[in-house]
Amino acid sequence: MASRTQGAAEGVAGSAGGVATSELSGPAQHGLELYRKMLVVRRFEEAVQSLFQKGEVHGTTHLYIGEEAGAIGVGDVLGEHDRVAGTYRGHGHALGVGVDPQGLLDEMLGRETGVCGGRAGSMNVIDLEHRxxxxxxxxxxxxxxxxxxALALSRQGNGGVAVAFFGEGTxxxxxxxxxxxxxxxxxxxxxxxxxxxxxxxxTPFEDVTAGEIAARPQTLGIPTETIDGMDVWAVREAADAAVRRARAGEGPQFIQSMTYRFVGHSRSDPGKYRKPGELEEWKARDPLLVARARLAEAFGVDAGVVDGVDAAVEAQFEQIVARALAAPYPDPARDGAREFAPTTS
Known part of the structure; x- marks a missing residue:
């Protein structure tokens, strides 16, 4: 599994893509890293989509394109004792807690070097090393x-918090x-x-959901906040406050992150049910565009520095895809699997 260790050093939690950022510090440097992490998720999902169309990814896929601010904003405030449960649209959730993008893409292709040895595929990834x-x-x-x-963490008393990601239909x-x-x-x-x-x-959620989603946890006395899920800083701020309260023994917390997926529900969905102009309206609030604007306006980060991050991540994913395609498949004999042998009468 050496490739996983190597990839982790270059992954979501690494430096700003090899770009010279020595002049940046504090909030500006952190903001650039949040942008880079979201870009890694975006390029990962685009790679999965491309490889799926070429027949390299089997089964179905549910992409996180457009929703990157959620996983990165929440993941940025978590610590070593925290635990995360993602959904079938979970590639971003995995990358947000530091799962190696190389090992994750290897897993999408069913390769031995995947985070689950090529056995989990797109929807069932587990990586306890990264919580x-x-x-x-x-x-x-x-x-x-x-x-x-969370029940286990409460008994361990180590200050750990569990996080559940889920969609509004849930x-x-x-x-x-x-x-x-x-x-x-x-x-x-x-x-x-x-x-x-x-x-x-x-199905539009308002067609099948009565009342306000946020009112449901509120009736149970759970602190609830609805936020702009296209703004990574808004997500991070809300998540940081919520996690701090949970660590302090104040019980469960609830965040409704208003976001939008730029692709269909899954591989077979062209998204023709969207209202005219709706996709374009939301794309104008692309988390990457929002972050680029914030970096320039609030932190004075030069566009050339951000472009350098873009180029570095592009180069990184060229290597990741090449390595994934070259990685070996699991050996059924060594893994204890057996070929199917039909019984004879």
């Missing part, structure tokens, strides 16, 4: 997993109501992050 307790294809599975992890499922009630009763250290991208597969 990712799972990515869940079951709607609401992330909520129950994070709630259980708020109409039983997992949501049962787990939030359980967490509230026991005052568990868990942060529930509802990534409201406005559509449950092909």
């Amino acid at each position: 990712l307790i799972g990515s869940f294809g079951i709607i609401g599975g992330s909520i129950s997993a994070a709630t259980g992890a 708020t109409n499922h039983g997992y949501f109501h049962e787990c939030l009630n359980f967490a509230a009763v026991l005052r568990l250290p868990v942060l529930f992050v509802c990534e409201n991208n406005r559509y449950g597969e092909f």
Whole structure:
């Protein structure tokens, strides 16, 4: 697994893409790193999409393009004792907590060097080394997993907080109501992050959801905030405050992150159900564009420095894709698997 170790040094949690940023410090340097992390997620998802279209990625895929600020903003405030449960749209969640992009892409291609040895694929990645307790294809599975992890963390007393990412459609499922009630009763250290991208597969959330989503945790006494999920600084600020409260023993916290996916629900969805002009309106609030503007206006970061980060990440992913395609497949004999042998009568 040497490639995973090497990749981690170059991954989401690394330096600003090899760009000379010696003149930057403090908030400017941190802001540039937040931008780079989001860009890594974007380029990763674009690589997955391209490789899928070429037949290299099997099964289905659910891309996080447009929602990068959520995973990066939350992941940036987490510590070593925290745990994260992602969704089937979980590549960004994984990268946000520091999972090696090389090992993650190898996993997408079913290669031996993948974070799960090529056995998990797109929707079921686990990387306990980086605090990712799972990515869940079951709607609401992330909520129950994070709630259980929070129960364990509360007993360990190490200040750890569990985080559950989930979509707005999950708020109409039983997992949501049962787990939030359980967490509230026991005052568990868990942060529930509802990534409201406005559509449950092909259905606008307002067509199937009565009332306001934020009102649901509020009725249980859970502190709740609705934020701009396209702004990584807004996400980070809200997540930082929520995690601090949870660490301090103030019980579960809830964030509704208003965001938007720029692609279809999955590989087979062309997104024709969107209202005319809606996609273009949201793309004007692309998290990468928002971050570039903030870096220039608030921190005085030169556009050339940001362009250098872009170029470095592009070069990084050329290497990541090449390595993934060259990586070996698992050996069924060594892994203990058996070829299917039909029985004879």
